[in-house]
Amino acid sequence: MLKDQEAASHIYGPVPSRRLGFSLGVDILPSKTCSFDCVYCQLGRTGRKSGRRGRYFSSRDILRQIKEAINKNQRTDHITFSGSGEPTLHTEIGNLIRKIKKMTEIPVVVLTNSSLLTRRPVRRALMAADIIVPSLDAATAATFRRVNRPLPSVQVKDIIGALALFRREFQGRIWLEVMLVKGINDSPSDIKSLKRAIARIRPDKVQLNTVVRPPAEKWAQPLSRRALDKIKKDLGGRAEVVVDFRRRPGSPAVSDIRRAILAMAERRPVTLEDITSSLGRKEKEVRPHLETLLRWQRISRHKHGGTIYYAPPQPAQKRKKSLRWESGRAEKNS
Numbered sequence: 001m002l003k004d005q006e007a008a009s010h011i012y013g014p015v016p017s018r019r020l021g022f023s024l025g026v027d028i029l030p031s032k033t034c035s036f037d038c039v040y041c042q043l044g045r046t047g048r049k050s051g052r053r054g055r056y057f058s059s060r061d062i063l064r065q066i067k068e069a070i071n072k073n074q075r076t077d078h079i080t081f082s083g084s085g086e087p088t089l090h091t092e093i094g095n096l097i098r099k100i101k102k103m104t105e106i107p108v109v110v111l112t113n114s115s116l117l118t119r120r121p122v123r124r125a126l127m128a129a130d131i132i133v134p135s136l137d138a139a140t141a142a143t144f145r146r147v148n149r150p151l152p153s154v155q156v157k158d159i160i161g162a163l164a165l166f167r168r169e170f171q172g173r174i175w176l177e178v179m180l181v182k183g184i185n186d187s188p189s190d191i192k193s194l195k196r197a198i199a200r201i202r203p204d205k206v207q208l209n210t211v212v213r214p215p216a217e218k219w220a221q222p223l224s225r226r227a228l229d230k231i232k233k234d235l236g237g238r239a240e241v242v243v244d245f246r247r248r249p250g251s252p253a254v255s256d257i258r259r260a261i262l263a264m265a266e267r268r269p270v271t272l273e274d275i276t277s278s279l280g281r282k283e284k285e286v287r288p289h290l291e292t293l294l295r296w297q298r299i300s301r302h303k304h305g306g307t308i309y310y311a312p313p314q315p316a317q318k319r320k321k322s323l324r325w326e327s328g329r330a331e332k333n334s
């Protein structure tokens with residue numbers, strides 16, 4: 001068991017993210033270890049909910065993998081704890097954040113469902129992070145249970161109190177995320193309650209999201225852009241809509257993949273393997289984008305020491321690239 005755990009991969013990306021730029025993902029839990037069972041969860045249903053903290057994987061192994069990823073010198077705008085469940089369930093999260101801060105100046109972000117912030121050791125553990133993105137999808141007990149399906153012991157009023165307390169203690173930025181599900185937590189009274197809770201918590205931003213990727217429950221439906229804009233208006237100043245409606249559920253973000261390949265190739269020649277591991281995509285997903293970029297003369301292909309590398313185009317190729325890129329954009333959007 002220990003051998004399997006030590007062999008686990010804790011790093012993914014850097015993946016292009018609308019909110020965090022190129023985000024190096026750090027996953028410190030076994031698959032779907034969570035205190036919630038949200039109806040919109042992209043990881044599917046939570047088999048066994050847990051609020052028990054533990055040392056699920058070795059910190060030494062996680063830190064070694066983070067160091068290796070940083071040493072690859074790929075563009076990384078943030079190092080983000082997220083992934084297979086609720087990261088604050090790992091008892092070493094504070095230690096991991098502090099060690100990363102000694103290793104690099106890249107800002108550290110933690111995505112959390114907020115349920116463990118009621119515990120003082122968890123709030124203290126997060127103090128060294130730069131940005132915390134806590135979730136709060138509802139402010140009333142009934143709606144909270146409907147959308148997040150938490151452990152019976154978890155009360156939303158306690159979470160709101162803990163978030164307000166954490167705001168006073170934490171020096172970094174707090175971006176409160178609200179995931180909205182049509183007909184579940186989007187009624188005018190739900191939004192009114194959320195607004196009151198937000199006024200108490202005073203986050204730096206409120207980021208409104210909806211169900212774009214395949215959810216745990218098929219019936220969990222997204223809100224329209226119009227409905228989200230109305231809620232943003234109702235919530236006032238700090239709220240913004242962060243969902244990218246250009247992505248269809250389950251489909252890769254084509255423009256992001258191409259941009260990510262270009263960003264990598266511009267820094268240094270990269271192999272196909274560099275790109276697939278950085279983007280967390282399969283070879284068959286990446287290859288067509290490489291061929292497109294080669295056709296548009298945005299990159300060139302070189303063989304060196306028996307290995308194929310992708311790099312910026314040669315000077316003769318560069319003359320035509322701008323025009324072709326524009327036509328490529330038209331193709332992408334069609």
Ligand code: SF4
Nearest residue numbers: 034036037038041113
């Ligand atoms: S808190 Fe996150 S990981 Fe846990 S069930 Fe909800 S969406 Fe999934």
